[in-house]
Amino acid sequence: MxxxxxxxxxxxxxxxxxxxxxxxxxxxxxxxxxxxxxxxxxxxxxxxxxxxxxxxxxxxxxxxxNAGARALASQRSDWYGLVTEIVTAPFAVNVIKGAQDQAWLDRRFLLIAPSDQADAVGPNQGMEDAAIEKLLEQRVEGLLYAATFHRGVHVPQSAHEVPTVLINCFDADGKLPSIVPNERAGGRVAVERLLLAGHRRIGVINLDPNIPAAVGRLDGARDALAGAGLELDPELVVSGFATADGGYEAACEILDRYPEGQRPTALFCLNDRMAMGAYDAIKERGLTIPGDIAVIGFDNQELIAAYLRPKLTTVALPFEKMGALGVQTLAALTAGQPITADQQLVDCPLLERSSV
Amino acid sequence: MxxxxxxxxxxxxxxxxxxxxxxxxxxxxxxxxxxxxxxxxxxxxxxxxxxxxxxxxxxxxxxxxNAGARALASQRSDWYGLVTEIVTAPFAVNVIKGAQDQAWLDRRFLLIAPSDQADAVGPNQGMEDAAIEKLLEQRVEGLLYAATFHRGVHVPQSAHEVPTVLINCFDADGKLPSIVPNERAGGRVAVERLLLAGHRRIGVINLDPNIPAAVGRLDGARDALAGAGLELDPELVVSGFATADGGYEAACEILDRYPEGQRPTALFCLNDRMAMGAYDAIKERGLTIPGDIAVIGFDNQELIAAYLRPKLTTVALPFEKMGALGVQTLAALTAGQPITADQQLVDCPLLERSSV
DNA sequence: GCGCGTTACTAAAGCGTGTCAACAACTTTT
DNA sequence: AAAAGTTGTTGACACGCTTTAGTAACGCGC
Known part of the structure; x- marks a missing residue:
């Protein structure tokens, strides 16, 4: 013919x-x-x-x-899978954005699968396994596994069948590479900013002291203080629930404990929601921000930090960057780079607004 | 053998x-x-x-x-594509969640493609077209096209090759089915709630009066007032930028304009960010919420509404539901239902918190 | 006039699955 | 006892593409 x-x-x-x-x-x-x-x-x-x-x-x-036919014939799919609890953490969407954009640049597709009921204690393995299984059926070449808050996780066995990178969490079994925020450097940067503004007596509104975020950020605060020849006064560290109410109560406690002269002149709030509550406590007492009390937050939850009045100076969690880096790391692994349990730390940049 | x-x-x-x-x-x-x-x-x-x-x-x-091989052989992919400006609207992630969950239930996969620089005036057709093209290469059976705020859009031609449903926007060319919030009913529900609490003099902090959201919500407010035999006093409607600062200024204007007896006893803020600014204006004047002034918002931006003090009563934009409904509608269309330009209105539920 | 290297292209064998027509071995009906 | 189902299974083609191993045609040196 x-x-x-x-x-x-x-x-x-x-x-x-x-x-x-x-x-x-x-x-x-x-x-x-x-x-x-x-x-x-x-x-x-x-x-x-x-x-x-x-x-x-x-x-x-x-x-x-026809992308499917091409994948079948060439035995390469150009697809990565992203498993995440998209629901519970509205701001973790930035991981998706970062990963999505990077994937787009690399001419790859991101298949997103939900793993909703996962939590730190006992993940709902049913849903999570099913999600990963579905992704593997699509013949993804690698997996990203993103958590909504920095913690150790146990990754289902099936995730080990393809290169896998953890984002905002790390492998409790110590086998998979991960990408996490550099909490410690972030804590340092925050307190250094307060020191730079002349503050010497700094209150800390702490999270649950056991989670990685709290440990790292506090260590960072100590680093910064040490750099100025100071120590962290344990009395000035108050823990509370990671909510606006929790921050409000913790701030009240610190503010009411001391007479005016000895009162801290700045508060380092370990997340923005608590800073939001602290704002109220400060304003209620007729004090001004940052005039009487400077406030610095952590997380950079845009909708809070950018709209508080005055706008909140805070340290950003680099979700977008972690997402992008996740895809890049995955690209290297699928290209043949050996898999190690390296933990990549991503800097948390200081966002200057008006509360310091 | x-x-x-x-x-x-x-x-x-x-x-x-x-x-x-x-x-x-x-x-x-x-x-x-x-x-x-x-x-x-x-x-x-x-x-x-x-x-x-x-x-x-x-x-x-x-x-x-092997999902790809199956798709090739059966000529059906079980994939839908979702095109969205995921970046700019952190809370539009709820559309993704709703769609994702529904797709998961229907055992379908959602391929998400970014269309970043799109805007109301002139979409960045390059990126958007490329996104849709990529999705069509994957042989998606249908497309969802989601906007970050309620508006008319022009959908690229290639989107017409498969069933397409618009979410949170409508086809300016009047050809595609769409799913949008029922702004008018939402506005009514908000003002009815204020009326129920006994308020008769209600200030409105308005968005840009030309956008569909403002038109609908104001109409709804009028409906509610009419139901109580009242009219909307145009003097009490103040427009401003859709930000906390804009809300602050608009609230100041309304609050300072009248002596105490004639001052509105409630403010209907057409979005939560403006409500956030209104809070500050009210508190600055030594007034309490909801004691002296009740406040009701719109949008239900969780991070604002749930963490303001007192927590903000607001009308929710049903993003998640619209996403889910989008997938369901698409399922019907791909199953052979004829395509019409129907606009499905989704109710905006009132979320009672503590500001009324 | 033959071997040899280049250039420009193609035939054919997959990739992993869905699906239809067909078939062998039974059972039931006529 | 032949015809007509019924049950359980298979062979073979199709889906749209990649990729390997070619081949035909041509120019070159000797």
Whole structure:
């Protein structure tokens, strides 16, 4: 069945949709040649004229490659899977954005699967396993596993079948690479900012003291103080629930405990929600921010930090960057780089607003 | 090549990964039979014994169907595409969640593609077209197109190749079905709540008066007032930027304009960010919420509404529900329901907190 | 006029699955 | 006892693409 040169558009296209065969027929070449041209195979020599004819045929017929068929034939999918508890943490969406954008740049697709009821104690393995299973059925080349708050996690066994990178959490079993915020450096940066503004007596509104975020941020605070020849006064560290109410109560406690002269002149709130509560406690007492009391937060929950009055100076959790870095790391692993349990620390940048 | 009954696991599985052929060999049946069993083909009669042997083989070998190959062979992908400006609107993530959850229930996958720089005036067609093109290459069976705020949009031509449903926006060309919040009913519900609390003089802090959200919500407010035999006093409607600062200024204007007796006793803020600013204006004047002034918002931006003190009573934008409904609508369309330009209105529920 | 290297292209064998037509071995009806 | 189902299973083609191993045609040196 020799090809007698180009044929008409109508004759080339069947019912179902334009395939590579249709393009080949239309251009009067073999399907192989079309494939070579579309994939820029440098090993094959295609004359400029033929190449041009094929490109024209593609445009003329509106050919659109079938990604699934390509994946099947080439045994590579260009897909990564992202498993995350998207529900519970509205701001973890930034991980998705970072990963999505990076994947887009790398011409890869991100399949997102929910793992809703997962929690630190005992993940709802049913849903999580099913999510990973579904992703593996799609033949993703790698997995990203993102948590909503920095913690150790146990990753389902099936995740070990492809390269996997943890984001905002780390492998409690110490086998998988992970990407976490540099909490300690962030805590340091926050307190250094307060020191720079002249504050020497700094109150700390702490989270649950056992979680990685609290440990790291407090260590960072100590680092900063030590750099100025100071120590962290344990009395000035008050823990509370990680909510606005918790922050309000903790702030009240610190503010009411001392007479005016000895009162801290600045509060380092370990998250923005608590800072929100602290604002109220401060304002209630007729004090001004940052005039009487400076406040610095952590997390940079945009909707809080950017809209508090005055706007909250805070240290940002680099979700977007972690997402992007996750994809890059995955790209390196799927390209053959050996898998180690490295933990990559990502800086938490200080966002200057108006509360210091 | 007759099958002589079951073979060993090692013999069945080659290098690449377990395929349906491996399962068939292991179970001593043909691949067709395995396919029938796995797809529950009711037209084929499979003996209970054979079925059991196949299921066992699947588990024993850890067989995992190849979704891409299945899609290729069956010409159905079980994939939907979601195009959205995920970046700019942190809270539009709820659309994703709603859609994702519903898709998960329907055993479908959601491929999410970013269309970042799109805006109301002139979408960045380059990126948007590319996103849709990529989704079509994946052979998605339908498209969801979500906007971050309620508006009319022009959808790229390629989106018309598969069933498409618009979420939180509507087709300016009047051809595609869409799902939008019932702004008017929401506005009514908000003002009715204030009326119920006994308020008769209600100030309105308005958005840009031209956008659909403002038009609808104000109409709703009028509806509610009319129901109580009242009219909306145009003097009490103040527009401002849709930010906390804008809300602060608008609230100041309303509050300072009247002596105490004639001052509105309640403020209907057309979004939560403006309500946040209004809070400050009210508190600054030594007034209490809701004692002196009741406040009701709109949008239910969780991080604001749930953490303001007192917590903000507000009307929720049903993003999650719209996302879910989008998937359901798409399912109906891909199942063959004719495509119309229907606009589905989704109720905006009142969330009672403590500011009324 | 033959071997040899280049250039430009193609035939054909997969990739892993769905699905239809067919078939062998029974059972029931006529 | 032949015809007509019924049950359980399979062979073979199709889906749209990649990729390996070619081949035909041509120019070159000797």
């Amino acid at each position: 020799a090809n007698n040169g180009p044929i008409t558009k109508a004759a080339a296209v069947r019912d179902r949709g334009v395939t590579m065969n249709d393009v080949a027929n239309y251009a009067g070449v073999s399907r192989t040649t079309v494939s070579f041209v579309l994939n820029n195979r440098s090993t094959a020599n295609i004359s400029e004229e033929t190449r041009k004819r094929i490109i024209e045929a593609v445009q003329e017929l509106g050919y659109r490659p | 007759a099958n002589n009954g079951p073979i060993t696991k090692a013999a069945a599985v080659r290098d690449r990964g377990v395929t349906m052929n491996d399962v068939a060999n292991y179970a001593g049946v043909s691949r067709t039979t395995v396919s029938f069993v796995l797809n529950n083909r009711s037209t084929a009669n499979i003996s209970e014994e054979t079925r059991k042997r196949i299921i066992e083989a699947v588990q024993e070998l850890g067989y995992r169907p």
